[in-house]
Amino acid sequence: MEYRIQETAICRFGRELFEQERAKKTIERYQHQLRAFAQWTEGRTVTKELTVRYKQWLMERYSPASVNVTLAALNGFFKFMGWQECRVRPVRVQRRHYAEPSRELSREEYYRLLKTARQKGNMRLFHLLETICSTGIRVSELRFITVQAVKRGRADICNKGKYRTILIPRKLCEKLQEYCRERRIWQGSVFVTRSGRPIDRTNVWAMMKTLCAQAHVDAKKVFPHNLRNLFARCFYQKQRDLEHLATLLGHSSINTTRIYTRTSGEEHLRQIERLELLL
Incomplete structure (x- = not known):
């Protein structure tokens, strides 16, 4: 079976998240990430290999935290669609034991x-x-x-x-x-x-x-x-x-x-x- 992300499926996924009482901002963010992934695939069939390549593409451009937000959206969608074999692991990051001074408000x-x-x-x-x-x-x-x-x-x-x-x-x-x-x-x-x-x-x-x-x-x-x-x-x-x-x-x-x-x-x-x- 060929898996391709359709706008109708993204909307259905959004309704599912709403029924799960997820926050409006979370739903919007997940749908945005899915549309970005769909655009990146350029119509290609979604496979585990393709998703791993997308994960690597993200890691070259964004922080691990941002990558994991995207992967959470994709994995949630794949589970919803029954595409279990397409799911990928999040990026593992060792927890930092100190705060970054440049980001902390004193x-x-x-x-x-x-x-x-x-x-x-x-x-x-x-x-x-x-x-x-x-x-x-x-x-x-x-x-x-x-x-x-x-x-x-x-x-x-x-x-x-x-x-x-x-x-x-x-x-x-x-x-x-x-x-x-x-x-x-x-x-x-x-x-x-x-x-x-x-x-x-x-x-x-x-x-x-x-x-x-x-x-x-x-x-x-x-x-x-x-x-x-x-x-x-x-x-x-x-x-x-x-x-x-x-x-x-x-x-x-x-x-x-x-x-x-x-x-x-x-x-x-x-x-x-x-x-x-x-x-």
């Missing part, structure tokens, strides 16, 4: 972003940055920070089929209540667009990028998830409680949480140098 850089947002008069962005960084929520969970949640001091979050409750720091509650009064936001999400819709990842990302130059922070470090990373690192440095941190972040596996506990590359190097194994 506390000082975070403060500079806050000060810049305030100087620019963008109080929505100022409070948004503080909210993500002081609670550790995902940017997609901002919609659960409502006027009612701020009054209660806690937010009930439903994400990826899981429920959890996060506590909102008292000082942040006071700030957000004052912000809502000034903006005449009486109900619903605190962080909304001009049209009144809950703000999304794209909006936040674009707003954050406007701060980089004036705050003197490398743009590669400035994205919403890095605020969550900073919260996790600061919490772990203070508490050393990995299980509690996993609960706060909404992780199903504690192994996912371990990523946030890595020391910086410089600290890792200092630890090695303390061994004093050189003359």
Whole structure:
């Protein structure tokens, strides 16, 4: 039997992912990867050999993490279609035990972003940055920070089929209540667009990028998830409680949480140098 990727099959796969309650962004990303692979095949029959060649082609151009995202999409599609023999193994990467300094947002850089947002008069962005960084929520969970949640001091979050409750720091509650009064936001999400819709990842990302130059922070470090990373690192440095941190972040596996506990590359190097194994 000859296997070829058709647009109708990609759409059916998308509906299957939707029924599995996969995130909209995940579905769109998987379908995009499938269309890219279909274009690369140029109409050739999909085989294990062809998929391995595509994997090698990807590895010459992209990071292992990016390659594995693509392979996850392909393998999921092959399983859906019953093309088990076409599936390939992901790229194996030894886990790095230290964080890359060029990608980590420091506390000082975070403060500079806050000060810049305030100087620019963008109080929505100022409070948004503080909210993500002081609670550790995902940017997609901002919609659960409502006027009612701020009054209660806690937010009930439903994400990826899981429920959890996060506590909102008292000082942040006071700030957000004052912000809502000034903006005449009486109900619903605190962080909304001009049209009144809950703000999304794209909006936040674009707003954050406007701060980089004036705050003197490398743009590669400035994205919403890095605020969550900073919260996790600061919490772990203070508490050393990995299980509690996993609960706060909404992780199903504690192994996912371990990523946030890595020391910086410089600290890792200092630890090695303390061994004093050189003359």
